[in-house]
Amino acid sequence: MKAMMLWEPERLELVDLPDEAPGPGEVLLRVDACSVCGSDLEGYHGIHPKVTWPRVMGHECACTVAALGPGVTGIAVGDRLAGTGAKACGECGPCRGGDRSRCERPGGPGFTAHGAYAQWMTVLPRDLTPIPECISDEEAAVAQPICIANHAVATRAAVRAGETVLVQGCGPIGLAAMILSRRRGARVVSTDIVDYRCRRARDLGADLALNAHADDVLGAVKDLTGGRGADKVIECVGGDQDETLAQAVRAVRPGGLIAVVGSFANDRATVPIIDLKFNEKRILGSQSMPEGYEPVFALIRSGEVPARALITHRLPLAETRRALRLMDEKAEEVMKVVIFPNSGKGVGA
Numbered sequence: 001m002k003a004m005m006l007w008e009p010e011r012l013e014l015v016d017l018p019d020e021a022p023g024p025g026e027v028l029l030r031v032d033a034c035s036v037c038g039s040d041l042e043g044y045h046g047i048h049p050k051v052t053w054p055r056v057m058g059h060e061c062a063c064t065v066a067a068l069g070p071g072v073t074g075i076a077v078g079d080r081l082a083g084t085g086a087k088a089c090g091e092c093g094p095c096r097g098g099d100r101s102r103c104e105r106p107g108g109p110g111f112t113a114h115g116a117y118a119q120w121m122t123v124l125p126r127d128l129t130p131i132p133e134c135i136s137d138e139e140a141a142v143a144q145p146i147c148i149a150n151h152a153v154a155t156r157a158a159v160r161a162g163e164t165v166l167v168q169g170c171g172p173i174g175l176a177a178m179i180l181s182r183r184r185g186a187r188v189v190s191t192d193i194v195d196y197r198c199r200r201a202r203d204l205g206a207d208l209a210l211n212a213h214a215d216d217v218l219g220a221v222k223d224l225t226g227g228r229g230a231d232k233v234i235e236c237v238g239g240d241q242d243e244t245l246a247q248a249v250r251a252v253r254p255g256g257l258i259a260v261v262g263s264f265a266n267d268r269a270t271v272p273i274i275d276l277k278f279n280e281k282r283i284l285g286s287q288s289m290p291e292g293y294e295p296v297f298a299l300i301r302s303g304e305v306p307a308r309a310l311i312t313h314r315l316p317l318a319e320t321r322r323a324l325r326l327m328d329e330k331a332e333e334v335m336k337v338v339i340f341p342n343s344g345k346g347v348g349a
């Protein structure tokens with residue numbers, strides 16, 4: 001099978017890997033669509049906290065079950081599923097004893113195990129969600145970052161009607177966080193440092209979208225809230241920078257809450273600690289998507305979240321490098337790129 005192998009940081013190559021048959025407890029998935037994540041870009045540059053190499057990355061995927069290993073129940077060949085499942089380590093006691101389904105240290109496909117920039121994946125079918133018929137492969141793929149935003153907005157920040165929310169970052173997760181917050185009745189200020197991304201936020205409904213390097217974000221938030229500050233901040237930037245958390249603390253009101261979704265490359269962020277302490281502001285993390293796909297599939301199905309509006313490019317597997325370059329350079333007004341490992345669809349679509 002064809003796969004995109006990250007041999008080491010910044011060396012990504014289309015390779016042939018041996019076809020795998022699913023062992024006991026495993027399923028063989030055909031990857032129909034996989035969207036490219038900012039985490040993959042960090043992995044490519046060797047600065048993502050979780051991605052190891054050599055690695056086939058890719059974790060935002062929609063797949064079809066192609067074969068079942070012995071002992072798999074509740075799943076049928078032909079089922080369309082969202083998610084990556086888990087990869088048995090092959091080395092722990094249960095794995096060595098032939099019972100991979102009880103693996104004690106399963107890897108996360110796309111991060112610590114091979115993922116979905118490949119035609120096929122052989123995985124343990126954990127946390128895989130059936131894709132409703134009316135949701136396309138590409139929508140199911142980009143549903144993943146929307147689910148990440150949903151966890152931050154609905155659970156961690158618990159955004160409510162009437163609140164003012166600052167969403168830092170107008171990438172796909174930031175845009176989804178903005179859309180989901182507005183849906184809950186909040187007023188949203190979105191920020192980014194790239195103008196076309198701010199424009200996109202405006203097009204998709206942000207009450208205000210500002211360039212954090214050119215505009216007075218704190219002044220605008222204060223103006224909007226009668227001088228108090230935002231009720232909540234959702235940080236969706238992370239990466240190799242140290243500006244957003246300081247701004248978040250300044251922008252949030254006394255007693256307000258900051259949810260951190262971004263993955264900070266340096267494991268460090270500067271916080272104005274006196275302001276945080278005196279004004280009893282809270283910073284909390286937001287990780288993964290324990291609510292699962294279902295709430296987001298429902299919102300896509302009802303048209304409340306326009307998943308397709310996040311997609312700007314559709315490419316075949318061989319052009320994954322180009323996808324990463326587009327995202328690196330923020331070229332061609334790129335937002336979400338979807339890779340189609342098993343079809344030429346993609347090109348020009």
Ligand SMILES: [Zn+2]
Binds near residue numbers: 037060
């Ligand atoms: Zn992702």
Ligand SMILES: [Zn+2]
Binds near residue numbers: 089095
């Ligand atoms: Zn194991």
